Amino acid sequence: MTQTTQQRFMDLLKEQSSYGEAIGLMAWDMRTKAPKKGIDGRSEVLGVLSQKVHEIQTSQEMRGYIDELKGNVADPIVQRSLEEAEETYEKTAKIPTREYREYVTLQSKAESMWAEAKEKNDFESFRPYLEKLVEYNRKFADYWGYDEHRYDALLHNYEPGVTVKVLDEVFPKVRKALTHLLQQTQEAATQPDPSVLEGHFPKDKQAQFSEEILKRMGYDFDAGRLDETVHPFAIGLNTNDVRVTTKYDEKDFRTAVFGTIHEGGHALYEQNIDPKLAFTPLADGTSMGIHESQSLFWENFVARSEGFWKNHYELFKKFAPESFQDLPLEKFYPAVNEVKPSLIRIEADELTYCLHIMVRYELEKALIGGEIEVKDLPELWNQKMEDYLGVRPQNDGEGVLQDIHWSGGDFGYFPSYALGYMYAAQLNTAMRKEIDVDQFIEMGDFKQIKSWLTENVHQYGKMKKPLQILNDITGEGLNPDYLVSYLSGKYKKIYNFS
Amino acid sequence: MTQTTQQRFMDLLKEQSSYGEAIGLMAWDMRTKAPKKGIDGRSEVLGVLSQKVHEIQTSQEMRGYIDELKGNVADPIVQRSLEEAEETYEKTAKIPTREYREYVTLQSKAESMWAEAKEKNDFESFRPYLEKLVEYNRKFADYWGYDEHRYDALLHNYEPGVTVKVLDEVFPKVRKALTHLLQQTQEAATQPDPSVLEGHFPKDKQAQFSEEILKRMGYDFDAGRLDETVHPFAIGLNTNDVRVTTKYDEKDFRTAVFGTIHEGGHALYEQNIDPKLAFTPLADGTSMGIHESQSLFWENFVARSEGFWKNHYELFKKFAPESFQDLPLEKFYPAVNEVKPSLIRIEADELTYCLHIMVRYELEKALIGGEIEVKDLPELWNQKMEDYLGVRPQNDGEGVLQDIHWSGGDFGYFPSYALGYMYAAQLNTAMRKEIDVDQFIEMGDFKQIKSWLTENVHQYGKMKKPLQILNDITGEGLNPDYLVSYLSGKYKKIYNFS
Numbered sequence: 004m005t006q007t008t009q010q011r012f013m014d015l016l017k018e019q020s021s022y023g024e025a026i027g028l029m030a031w032d033m034r035t036k037a038p039k040k041g042i043d044g045r046s047e048v049l050g051v052l053s054q055k056v057h058e059i060q061t062s063q064e065m066r067g068y069i070d071e072l073k074g075n076v077a078d079p080i081v082q083r084s085l086e087e088a089e090e091t092y093e094k095t096a097k098i099p100t101r102e103y104r105e106y107v108t109l110q111s112k113a114e115s116m117w118a119e120a121k122e123k124n125d126f127e128s129f130r131p132y133l134e135k136l137v138e139y140n141r142k143f144a145d146y147w148g149y150d151e152h153r154y155d156a157l158l159h160n161y162e163p164g165v166t167v168k169v170l171d172e173v174f175p176k177v178r179k180a181l182t183h184l185l186q187q188t189q190e191a192a193t194q195p196d197p198s199v200l201e202g203h204f205p206k207d208k209q210a211q212f213s214e215e216i217l218k219r220m221g222y223d224f225d226a227g228r229l230d231e232t233v234h235p236f237a238i239g240l241n242t243n244d245v246r247v248t249t250k251y252d253e254k255d256f257r258t259a260v261f262g263t264i265h266e267g268g269h270a271l272y273e274q275n276i277d278p279k280l281a282f283t284p285l286a287d288g289t290s291m292g293i294h295e296s297q298s299l300f301w302e303n304f305v306a307r308s309e310g311f312w313k314n315h316y317e318l319f320k321k322f323a324p325e326s327f328q329d330l331p332l333e334k335f336y337p338a339v340n341e342v343k344p345s346l347i348r349i350e351a352d353e354l355t356y357c358l359h360i361m362v363r364y365e366l367e368k369a370l371i372g373g374e375i376e377v378k379d380l381p382e383l384w385n386q387k388m389e390d391y392l393g394v395r396p397q398n399d400g401e402g403v404l405q406d407i408h409w410s411g412g413d414f415g416y417f418p419s420y421a422l423g424y425m426y427a428a429q430l431n432t433a434m435r436k437e438i439d440v441d442q443f444i445e446m447g448d449f450k451q452i453k454s455w456l457t458e459n460v461h462q463y464g465k466m467k468k469p470l471q472i473l474n475d476i477t478g479e480g481l482n483p484d485y486l487v488s489y490l491s492g493k494y495k496k497i498y499n500f501s
Numbered sequence: 502m503t504q505t506t507q508q509r510f511m512d513l514l515k516e517q518s519s520y521g522e523a524i525g526l527m528a529w530d531m532r533t534k535a536p537k538k539g540i541d542g543r544s545e546v547l548g549v550l551s552q553k554v555h556e557i558q559t560s561q562e563m564r565g566y567i568d569e570l571k572g573n574v575a576d577p578i579v580q581r582s583l584e585e586a587e588e589t590y591e592k593t594a595k596i597p598t599r600e601y602r603e604y605v606t607l608q609s610k611a612e613s614m615w616a617e618a619k620e621k622n623d624f625e626s627f628r629p630y631l632e633k634l635v636e637y638n639r640k641f642a643d644y645w646g647y648d649e650h651r652y653d654a655l656l657h658n659y660e661p662g663v664t665v666k667v668l669d670e671v672f673p674k675v676r677k678a679l680t681h682l683l684q685q686t687q688e689a690a691t692q693p694d695p696s697v698l699e700g701h702f703p704k705d706k707q708a709q710f711s712e713e714i715l716k717r718m719g720y721d722f723d724a725g726r727l728d729e730t731v732h733p734f735a736i737g738l739n740t741n742d743v744r745v746t747t748k749y750d751e752k753d754f755r756t757a758v759f760g761t762i763h764e765g766g767h768a769l770y771e772q773n774i775d776p777k778l779a780f781t782p783l784a785d786g787t788s789m790g791i792h793e794s795q796s797l798f799w800e801n802f803v804a805r806s807e808g809f810w811k812n813h814y815e816l817f818k819k820f821a822p823e824s825f826q827d828l829p830l831e832k833f834y835p836a837v838n839e840v841k842p843s844l845i846r847i848e849a850d851e852l853t854y855c856l857h858i859m860v861r862y863e864l865e866k867a868l869i870g871g872e873i874e875v876k877d878l879p880e881l882w883n884q885k886m887e888d889y890l891g892v893r894p895q896n897d898g899e900g901v902l903q904d905i906h907w908s909g910g911d912f913g914y915f916p917s918y919a920l921g922y923m924y925a926a927q928l929n930t931a932m933r934k935e936i937d938v939d940q941f942i943e944m945g946d947f948k949q950i951k952s953w954l955t956e957n958v959h960q961y962g963k964m965k966k967p968l969q970i971l972n973d974i975t976g977e978g979l980n981p982d983y984l985v986s987y988l989s990g991k992y993k994k995i996y997n998f999s
Contacts, residue, residue, distance in 0.1 A: 244539025
């Protein structure tokens, strides 16, 4: 009888993840292919299917399976699926249905209000929506519960195991090191010349080069595809259908090339999850931070390295415009690694990127904690940007309104980006103890690098929690020293300071 | 209270059609964009969602709404939706659940077995599957019931109101006329020279011309898109997202150009259904035959007409290769209208097309009626092709295995193609009483033609039954004389006989 209940439980999870795949495809389609007039109708369909997923997650049927099977199953996949299902059940069931519905409606309204407000640099028109979103998230955090800081309850959604206590210890340390490094690069006598990268680089040539690199990374085009979008993303519909999108800027190839490799890193993760996890809630990245460690590993530790360009610069030149043909690698490599404090997170270089994240973390933590209010955000944002990066937005479009996250109610998400970067540095160090990463990068042979990541990270999906993955690989928890040491080594060499 | 039940009924229909839209998008994606390795997982998801639709259609909840609301609602849309829901309920509920599941499994297996058998010209490997499909369809027809011929029960699924009795009266008459016409064209002294159409016509140029024609027809690219597939189709996800696909043959532009216009005719129908019918089962073409009348009207009555090319030949030449630049219209127009008995239905010309349909109709009618058996099909097929068209397949790939329909269990579908053609001729005659069709075609101004079709056909969706639409427009039922007279007039002129 337990066998039958188990089978029915797994069937229900399969139904749930089938809706998930359909929702994923609709989302991909809306951003890449769907005709604009069809969007309204499609949103309604998305609403119906999302509601269905929510109903399953909080159903009496699901509760019944959990109660009956808990502590009563041998199969580890079923065991972990039960844990995931129970956590989702508890989390969802704690929010009153009426509030959940209001919140979903608010989210979709807020996102379009944000887009308009950003366009017009008009924070005030978005403020009332953001206030409500913050209010709901405060309430939800209280429903869910936490030990020390209300914000911990939100962090848990994206990076289970990481708390305010951890971040407040790690982030200031990293900030201090990065700020110091930044100053050193700015004062260095040797400065890269990014103007050498200028010139018209046709979209199709960028696409051909990007596709070639994706193939070399081991991205399987028979289980994926590459399309163009305004906001690049990777999405796993199932492990055999993981799609990447990218954005082309004909004036700056870096957007597409590094962007595609970044999304390719996410996609490799999803393509290489153990097929046995298919149609369970485990067939997904284990956390936002671990996901980001994969994309950032490929984007920065591989594709922005000197060895990578030693090997791939000749290939690059086959697709690149005339102006690159006589540009020596010694000028090209520093140029693609220029450090320059800037206003926009997604355009930031490797060194300043984490500082952007810290601005956001401190503000959202204080918002959720009730220490600041939404109306204070623009000024606080600008002040922090000036303090940490030395640049000050001239308007809210390039300031507090630049990111979509808050408009969807995603508080607690931003730290994942910085955590992912630190994880990537820790993985990078561990990998180098086992294989000769530099040599493989210089040979343009990524098979063993990809295999190492699959073996240690990808295959597990959600079978292991993020800090367990980290610990199994490195023997320690979150440790920012590896990132600081990597960045320091890299920029000392490029900027020639000691 | 009735108001509340009505709302809940319409909500359930909305849920059902939301799954329908998701299923439609997945189907489109599988044929156009999906990576090949993802197909298996996707098929499972399709299975889950199709099962969901089936559950809703046959649910106690649905039965309850039907019983409570029937004869008890004022809104005509709700009224017709009730009728549709009840018909679907009755039809589906009459099949035992076990048999339905077996049949669904059989269908998907049979389709892949058919593809393999066709590839290898091996009817025997497909025969056992086809035998089972026929057996199920015989049983289903008996469950559903019929007055005179068991095949009527299947015909009803595609063309309600049309029966064996009607077809057995109409088809032989048409066959006689077409055979006679065919003989006249073959014996005529004037013969078109199709070799003038030969030459390499690049895909992208064909696409540009096809898109331009679609736009002129009034196809809204903001509510649709054009992609490439092996088997062209049009699919309406919602009225604001109706997609067209086409196939390019660089050696023969006719495949893509006439194919795109054909699918464009289907798409115009779906784009112009009254938006008030959205999320009901009425937001769809009223029958396969009426749908086909729209595609064939545009493909044949418009795009294969002399007036069309008088206007569009100059535009065509802008995209066409060198060899067309000195080819006079007087040679081009007869060439694209060459009549030639051939083996493959989808490559048939306007005159012989219906003869292909009749071969299929007679065989499937006899199969379902139990007068012939599956094992006899190949020989009977070849014999009928020889009798009606004077050509004999050399293998089953170009004979009985050429079409996908039977492998999906779609018996009763084929007659819709011929009916659609006759309907189109009837609509064409009726339209000409109200607007100067020839003049508009020659001017390349299709606005009024499209409006006429929207007003008389498109807008209603399933609000009107097919024969009601026909009768409201023409004042009569199915009448093949218009088609015969149209073809006779056309070919007399091209082949110059009297």
